[in-house]
Amino acid sequence: MREFSVPAQVTIAGSANLTETLFSRAAEEPGRTVFRRKDGAGWRDVSAREFGDEVARVAEGLVAAGIEPGDRVALMSRTRYEWTVADYAIWTAGAVTVPIYETSSASQIQWIIGDSGAKAMFVESDEHEKAVASVRDDLPELAHVWRIDAPPSRPSGEGDEAVGADLDERRASRTSGDLATVIYTSGTTGRPKGCEITHENLLATARNTIEGALTEVFGLSEGSTLLFLPLAHVFARLIEVGCVEAGVVLGHTPDLTDLVGDLESFRPTFLLAVPRVFEKVYNGAEQKAAADGKGRIFRIAADTAIDYSRAASPGLGLRLKHAVFDRLVYTKLRAAVGGRVTHAVSGGAALGERLGHFFNGVGITILEGYGLTETTAPIAVNLPSDNRIGTVGKPIPGTSVRIADDGEVLAKGPNIFAGYWHNEEATKQVLEDGWFHTGDIGELDGDGYLKITGRKKELIVTAGGKNVAPGPLEDRLRAHPLVSQCLVVGDGRKFIGCLITLDPEAIEPWKEEHGKSSLSAAELAEDPDLVREIDAAVAETNASVSRAEAIKKYRILANDFTEETGHLTPTLKVKRNVVLKDFADEIEALYS
Incomplete structure (x- = not known):
């Protein structure tokens, strides 16, 4: 532990x-x-x-x-x-x-x-x-x-x-221990529960995070x-x-x-958003470049930004290349968010490592954090002075993080909620001796940086007994410009499968570019050229995991998951249980 x-x-x-x-x-x-x-x-x-x-x-x-x-x-x-x-x-x-x-x-x-x-x-x-x-x-x-x-x-x-x-x-x-708000969870797995957040929860978290750890960002x-x-x-x-x-x-x-x-x-001077917003900014810039006939230049510029961010000490050639693209591409991206943003904080879901390096190389450092409603938002967050892309940073001031024997992330501190409104049984299931059981699986390195590797309740156990965390696969696949949402499946099955939806904003320019404007959504899902693009995205995603964890088959759905259809929460998280129910036939077809 x-x-x-x-x-x-x-x-x-x-x-x-x-x-x-x-x-x-x-x-x-x-x-x-x-x-x-x-x-x-x-x-x-x-x-x-x-x-x-x-x-x-x-x-x-x-x-x-x-x-x-x-x-x-x-x-x-x-x-x-x-x-x-x-x-x-x-x-x-x-x-x-x-x-x-x-x-x-x-x-x-x-x-x-x-x-x-x-x-x-x-x-x-x-x-x-x-x-x-x-x-x-x-x-x-x-x-x-x-x-x-x-x-x-x-x-x-x-x-x-x-x-x-x-x-x-x-x-x-009203004193610090009094109830300030009851925030209902978004309910990705069932009926929302009311989280009791006190005045102290909000004050301690805000002052320790914003006035303490992130003073440089908030200014x-x-x-x-x-x-x-x-x-x-x-x-x-x-x-x-x-x-x-x-x-x-x-x-x-x-x-x-x-x-x-x-x-x-x-x-x-700074931004706060969920990862899907940063994905949209990247995809939108790439689509605009492609529409202007500059798609290849943008891809080279993106790779340069990522290489520049990853390099501990960029060589002269990389620095010169980066400087050229800064004038041609990166300045326009910074101007699109007002021109003064140097830092952004991302929370609510996992941010892909490639996306983090891209924005860092462009000149907008995204500080990824992690938390839940029950923890008054952050448990951990990266800092400008030591931003480790791929992690969610160290615990915020006043907070302790523990990794249980089964890999679950536990947290303790003044940010931990008082309990679930009128639900003592549910409260006892997640609070033990002041430690909150997050339900997430993670790792702590020797310097105290936390990495989230999966969701305990969402772990998929294949028929062969392999434990697979769907989150990392979904995050990596969703980074592709044409992919809007995806859901990895395979619990009790012989192999891992996936449902994929297409991004409506990205697919229209792609159809026009490839002379397929007349194709319906159903026809597009079967189009060989599109399937080749998704095949490549799946192959790149699979390169990050073992063969037992790799996506073997997938299905492109005709329509996107949306909040209106009941498949997304207001913060754009997939309601896994709803999708599994509504698309049971499509999932079954993967294994038939």
Whole structure:
């Protein structure tokens, strides 16, 4: 059993809570810019005082509506400035935020609202209101539903002072051990469970990670980032809190279709994303180069960036080659994300080693981290001073990581959640003497760097008794530009198989380039030229594993996995159990 610990850099006082920093900054630095809001084609600065006033105004409306300390208030919306205002207003009123993905179905809404016992709810759109209305009869505790852009208003006239005084008491009544939010897991393997995250969990993780380990990345008072991940996800939520705590300027954008334009106008100093976003950036650049007749140049430039990153001491020839491509290719990629980004943090899933080296060679260092909802996002993260691509870094300050005898990764520290909401049995299964059992398989090297090698529950055991972790195979195969998603199968079978979907954004230029624009999706899946491309991708993937672990047969599906079809979570993870059920016939065909 191997274990590694990193001492905490910041400790949290017992009386601390998430509202202290925003109101103290509003009083001490009222003119300081803390947010930038989308305003037409540009961005408008939001001062610390303006943010504090808006939070207080909504919080007073919540108090006037009867929200009591400890009450749960649900929040369902895309990523936008008002989300953060509502979140902090709920905390200021002494209540607990229950985030819900804005893409959630009526049945998912019903489960989360009913399970959490939420008394009130913010929604963003007519569709959200209709979905809630369709299950409202089954939610007797839900007393209020407000639009996020029309929150409960502060009462006017008699009683104003009383509400204001009560608000101060509410804020002071919350301490570090009190519940701040119940975040429901995305449910890749079953019904979501509510993770109890305290004020201390968020404060300790944010301050130790952002103000401690990643100070250089976030830049603190001079840093800025544009948040486009869903705020219902723990990773984005921690960034929200971390930016408020550290005074980093935060922007929000809900529309990924215009993400490139927003990045160019906002010009962040660092980025945070899931691996699929970085894959899309790479694939998009490659497709654009191919469409312009410069596909070969881009591939050489990509290989040069990777070689440059991997080289401990690049030789003169490689340095000259890299300098040429920096002028021709890399500067354009950096400009596409605003031109000022030097670092990015990747979490939520595994980032391929090749992709990490590519961006590092381009001049954007991606720091891969690892964590779960139950660990308030990070357990470990790479640092700018020692970024070991292929690992997820060392434990964050204040956290210990242990590898159990069966290879499972265990974690302990102030980032570990309090337990599952109203589910003592599930809590006991994952928490033992303060150690959280992640369910992931990993390795710790002698310097304390963690590498995730698989998912304990997803390990495939072939008929021959070979244990195969599907994650590394899927990550490597998904890095191919034409591949959108894939699912490795083979539990109890003679060999490993795979289901593959094609990237709609990449396949159209490929069809045009190869004179196959008229082919339907079903015909394309059988096209010899396309199959040759996928064969090569599978062969390259298989080169990284033993013969017993290699993909022997695969099936190209006519349609991609999407969140709308129910096959992806909101953070673009494949719902393995749903895909296995819905594509049982296709899987069976691999072995017939």
